[in-house]
Amino acid sequence: MADANSATRAAGRARVKSSTPVFLVGDIQATISWYQRIGFEAEYFPPGFGILSRDDVRIFVQGHPGYKRPHDPGRYERDAWDLYIETDNVAALFAEFSDQPEVEITGALSERDYGQIEFEVTDPNGYVLVFAQPSDS
Template sequence: MNEEIIPILRVEDAAAAVAWYRRLGFDQEWEHRFAPELPAFVGIARGPVRLFLSEHTGDARPDTLVYLRVRDVDAVAAEFGEPVEDAPWAREVELRDPDGNRLRVGTPKN
């Protein structure tokens, strides 16, 4: 087992959030509910990168910022129709998911 950190993001509608994150290349790995009418807790992954999406109000707060390094930030920016910014350390685009969580996506400069 590899040790890792997995950010938890608060979402109102896990299914809608999973659909949005698919545009970033994430796939749903699993979903857990203690009962069918209770909030969902979902695991998504893009290769070795994982996020947890939680409908549980106490798990995380909205407006969280997560940094995602990718090989091609231009492709991500094009998918969302957002401009890429040049920073001294990377080319980046900042996105907001449907729940207001922020994702800064970047390709490092060599």
């Protein structure tokens, strides 16, 4: 893979560096407070917008009063993740979140057949966040 990336840059193409999800939310202050409970910091938030970060992960939240996430009847019949976050100690993060009564853990800490140890939480807006690390680390 390194060879393919080197060849792409050598051809003069711009390098894509990162991505940041933008979650639409009904109550921006409640959303920011919830993310702060799980260790995110609010870096900057003009009216109706928030930038949340924890270590190398950033999430943008944009407020739309009265916004409700569209219902997808098939969403809960399959894994439907909104954000997949890798960590270096998923068990410690699971313990940290388990101590927070406001945090809804919707997927237990478990080793998956594709080589990851993961758990899921659902934020107050219905967004599903997965925290994971390779099972061999």
